[in-house]
Amino acid sequence: MTTTLEQSQALFIRRWGTMGSSWGISRTMAEIHALLYISDRPLCTDDVMQMLQVSRGNASMNLRQLLNWGLVRRIHTLGDRKDYFAAETDVWQMFQTIIRERRRREVEPILETIDRCRQMVAQDLRGARGAERAAIETYHQRLNELHGFLDMMNALLNGVLDVGSGGVKRALTALHKLRG
Amino acid sequence: MTTTLEQSQALFIRRWGTMGSSWGISRTMAEIHALLYISDRPLCTDDVMQMLQVSRGNASMNLRQLLNWGLVRRIHTLGDRKDYFAAETDVWQMFQTIIRERRRREVEPILETIDRCRQMVAQDLRGARGAERAAIETYHQRLNELHGFLDMMNALLNGVLDVGSGGVKRALTALHKLRG
DNA sequence: TACAAGTTTCAGAAGCTTTTGGAAACATCG
DNA sequence: CGATGTTTCCAAAAGCTTCTGAAACTTGTA
16 A cells, blocks of 8 residues: 555655756665655665665665765664664755765866866967967957856855855845845 | 867867766767857857767757757858857856756756645645654655745845846955955 | 674666767758 | 758667676674
């Protein structure tokens, strides 16, 4: 027999998994995260295997990845040798963790690459003439714009993380009042 | 012979492609976008094929996808039957487009699912007792928190999109002064 | 030390996504 | 209309990612 609760949870887990895959997170990893997030008690590897119908290896790999990200923590119970796992339940904390991870993996490498690309053409800019020069100038300028934008977004994100959920709420009501 | 400019551009294109794949955008699509973004003139399908070494079908498919997203536009030149393509070069505009697309595809479905999941267990909450009730309550509350958070982020994003790059810059300097 | 319970690793299998290349559809011009 | 050049579609192939299951490993216990 399947209860309404179980059906509802399965639906949520599936959706979270789908969303994960369009975010570069493996479906199973996202599903495990969803499962732990909505569970009212820590779960062990066998629980995960049984509830999501995945192999032991798979469950183990993805649990470790979640620990790596800092989205899930291990829980030891006295007198039980099994590892149990629980998800971070503070959504704001979760958000911070995800942002930091993604920034480290995605924004920083692109900023480094842009720097490197700019350096590579910097010398050529002197000395070049005509069409070649125009091409270099356009390229250089586009790189600058992109870099500037990413820097700004980084700063904005830092601001948001610093002021926290309360700060964002206050900022939003202020913004709302400003335009009536 | 490969110029420094070409090497630098190839590097940027590769990196943008890599980044794309961890964003749910196919590598080729991201590479084509990068190519058009840094080019100082519109390019045709053959240019793309030649420069990125991809097949005609592939180039065509991905160009269409970019048109769909609104990141690239078609350019017709008088006296030339070929289609030419140019990327949106205003980074802020680009950002808006990407945010809107991703929100439509990712945030909205999850909000709908959460609503649906909440409705499914709402009735069960009356009538349930003991452990079953505790499980439902926890689940319901976690869904609420997540929903609230996503709503707030949506509002913040709307705010950012509304005030534009100037507004964000002003907000950031204000924030910076506040804390000395 | 041997054993039991639990966890991690990894090579191969399965499944999914992307790419190719050719055929069909489409558009334009004389 | 037919010739010509361009774009789109699609089925098969390639490539990549994820998953499985069994073996290796770790840790605690007697």
